[in-house]
Amino acid sequence: MSDSTSITVFSVLLQVIGWTFILKAVTACFTGVYIYFIRAPRNLQRLGEWAVITGATDGIGKAYAFALIRRGLKVVLVSRSEQRLDTTAQEIQAKTPGATIKKVAVDLGQLGDSGTDAQASGWGRLRQSVDGLDIGLLINNVGLSYDHPEYFDQLSEGDSHQIIQVNVQAATKITRLVLPRMKERRRGAVVFIGSAAATVLPASPLLAVYGATKAYLDQLARSLSLEYRSHGISFQNQAPLYVATKMSKIRRPSLTAPSPQAWVNSAVKHIGYEAVTTPYWVHGIMWWAISLVPEQFINAYVLRLHMGIRKRWYAKQKRSQ
16 A cells, blocks of 8 residues: 555545544534423423422422422422421422422431331331322432542441442332332332432542442433333433532532532423433533543542542641641
8 A cells, every 4th residue: 555545544534533523522512402401391290299309408409399399299308307307398388388298307327128116117207108199209319428538448437338328228218119109100200319420420539439329329220211111110310510519518609510409400301301311501511521531531630639628628627626
């Protein structure tokens, strides 16, 4: 093969690669515009009268409670604190008179398959509260993360256990609780509030257990969406990047870290569609941009970011002593 022929072939290959990239980018752009700005949301009332929301007294869970009430659903609010449940219910009633609300105070970190009387009674209260209700929607929002980024061997066994109990065990048990009636009625939707730590980023160093539990929810949503599609039930992992909540420790909302209300206003429109989504449009752009960067660069950046947060946390602890 002559040099001129080699150059021609190489030039053609570059053009093919370039046009393929442009075509994928244009397709992604039009798909994103349709999904985030044009596509009509599902009528959630057709799924059932009631929605169950875990972690319902703060952040995303609380914002979901307001959003679903506005869409005509009755809600079961699940949270650990009776006082905060009362306060949240009063806030909803004040802004939406006539809203129908049930409250269940239970520590979802203590819902084992077997164990103490407190575990049994908590699970029993939850089961009794939802028994007989026409539940069409479950928002598995409750979640637990680290106080600060930390190496795996430095994370206490108690903290690791609690993160797994809340993020994995509770979501699994509550899903199993509502699923039979949804299957019987052939309609329903289950939403897991996941995290970019598992869905968008290739790894989550120094938040390994948290990231692993959210990866579990991601895979659970993907798999169950296939298992139960023929039964009229959708499963979805909604994976945010940063949202201005207590868990993220971001106080002021911004374009890239919206308020829980702004995030939920987008998220509620995605229920019943893709098995995995990051429903806030800016996060969608960020996910696409991250997907273009080689994995090793993303991992190096995240590790450096988390190590910096860890260092500042220990420095703050030292100053407070």
